[in-house]
Amino acid sequence: MRIILFGFGIVGQSFAKLLLSRSDDLYTRYGIKPRIVSVIDSKGYVISQTGLDLERLLQIKKNRKSVYEYDYNVTLKGLRDELDIDDLLSLDAECMIDVTPSNLKSGEPSLSYITTAIKHGKNVITANKGPLALAFPSLIELARYNNIMLKFSATVGGGTPILEFAKHCLKGDDIRALRGILNGTTNYILTNMENGLDFNDALNDAKEKGYAEADPSLDIDGYDAAAKLVILANWIMNRKVTMKDVEFSGIRDIKKEEMNKLLKKGYTIKLIAECNDQLAVKPREVLKSDPLCVNGTLNAVTFVSEHSGELTIIGKGAGGMETASAILRDLIEIREDLGKI
Numbered sequence: 001m002r003i004i005l006f007g008f009g010i011v012g013q014s015f016a017k018l019l020l021s022r023s024d025d026l027y028t029r030y031g032i033k034p035r036i037v038s039v040i041d042s043k044g045y046v047i048s049q050t051g052l053d054l055e056r057l058l059q060i061k062k063n064r065k066s067v068y069e070y071d072y073n074v075t076l077k078g079l080r081d082e083l084d085i086d087d088l089l090s091l092d093a094e095c096m097i098d099v100t101p102s103n104l105k106s107g108e109p110s111l112s113y114i115t116t117a118i119k120h121g122k123n124v125i126t127a128n129k130g131p132l133a134l135a136f137p138s139l140i141e142l143a144r145y146n147n148i149m150l151k152f153s154a155t156v157g158g159g160t161p162i163l164e165f166a167k168h169c170l171k172g173d174d175i176r177a178l179r180g181i182l183n184g185t186t187n188y189i190l191t192n193m194e195n196g197l198d199f200n201d202a203l204n205d206a207k208e209k210g211y212a213e214a215d216p217s218l219d220i221d222g223y224d225a226a227a228k229l230v231i232l233a234n235w236i237m238n239r240k241v242t243m244k245d246v247e248f249s250g251i252r253d254i255k256k257e258e259m260n261k262l263l264k265k266g267y268t269i270k271l272i273a274e275c276n277d278q279l280a281v282k283p284r285e286v287l288k289s290d291p292l293c294v295n296g297t298l299n300a301v302t303f304v305s306e307h308s309g310e311l312t313i314i315g316k317g318a319g320g321m322e323t324a325s326a327i328l329r330d331l332i333e334i335r336e337d338l339g340k341i
């Protein structure tokens with residue numbers, strides 16, 4: 001299977017390592033021989049129609065260089081600014097994988113990469129929430145119209161199969177509502193506050209441990225959880241919604257004293273994303289004994305279904321290898337579906 005890979009950072013490199021470590025198993029169990037024919041990073045691109053050597057590529061990134069420094073069996077390479085995306089996506093390949101940075105304002109550059117890939121008949125896997133949060137209904141329609149598969153398991157819950165659990169394991173049931181903790185950074189900060197820190201100290205600790213960005217606004221003001229909620233609401237509950245339909249607020253104003261009072265009554269505060277008759281992300285009081293009440297960077301989602309009642313799925317919400325494993329799941333599904341055609 002030939003793959004064009006957009007982005008070669010934490011997740012892109014983890015995916016390359018996963019392919020290297022699983023290559024025999026992928027072939028014997030699923031009949032897949034993945035071949036990455038092009039990689040693009042912020043500065044450059046490289047194409048090798050016979051397939052890029054992933055070990056060499058990883059070594060180049062370890063030395064903090066761009067993929068255009070790669071020089072083994074190269075068909076074409078150059079600066080990203082000079083790249084014609086239409087030409088690149090006309091390459092012979094079955095799949096385009098997008099692991100470029102998320103942009104929740106415009107969705108770019110990922111939105112253009114994905115739409116161009118779809119128009120060129122490439123199946124798409126993305127770990128990037130931005131385009132889906134802003135344009136889920138139209139992207140799904142575009143993919144259907146062009147008869148291609150658009151997969152996005154990694155966008156919600158990192159490696160935890162939250163979307164697949166609801167879509168496949170609860171098939172036939174009617175999911176009436178869902179609520180969840182969709183952002184590990186805010187959950188880590190709130191857990192720290194339960195342990196006695198005030199908001200600023202808890203945030204600084206999250207930054208030191210690498211869980212929060214230098215500008216943590218996307219997480220702590222609720223944007224990231226809102227984007228994931230949009231994806232869940234569309235995919236699991238057939239709501240045709242985008243970011244503008246979510247009412248959201250973050251955790252900046254939560255006080256340690258407020259948290260302490262609730263803890264004494266057996267409750268805590270969590271940033272809860274919910275889809276029922278409303279679509280909202282807000283700090284809520286949650287019983288400490290609620291299965292949703294997970295600690296640290298964990299994510300959890302409770303689905304309220306008509307016949308099976310309430311079911312909660314819990315797991316790590318991020319991490320390079322975890323996210324790469326979700327991309328690999330999508331790739332295997334694409335391979336299986338292509339095999340049926």
Ligand SMILES: NC(=O)c1ccc[n+]([C@@H]2O[C@H](COP(=O)([O-])OP(=O)(O)OC[C@H]3O[C@@H](n4cnc5c(N)ncnc54)[C@H](OP(=O)(O)O)[C@@H]3O)[C@@H](O)[C@H]2O)c1
Pocket residue numbers: 006007008009010011012040041042043066080098099100101102109127128129154155158317318319320323
């Ligand atoms: N990390 C996680 O745990 C996790 C979990 C779930 C989802 N995700 C999502 O996965 C995506 C990738 O995350 P990450 O952690 O791997 O990010 P990252 O480490 O920042 O990597 C981003 C990659 O994209 C490249 N890039 C930047 N601008 C580009 C452009 N205009 N065109 C092509 N490539 C470009 C960067 O190039 P350089 O190498 O030159 O900088 C880098 O290789 C994001 O959308 C993120 O939200 C991440």
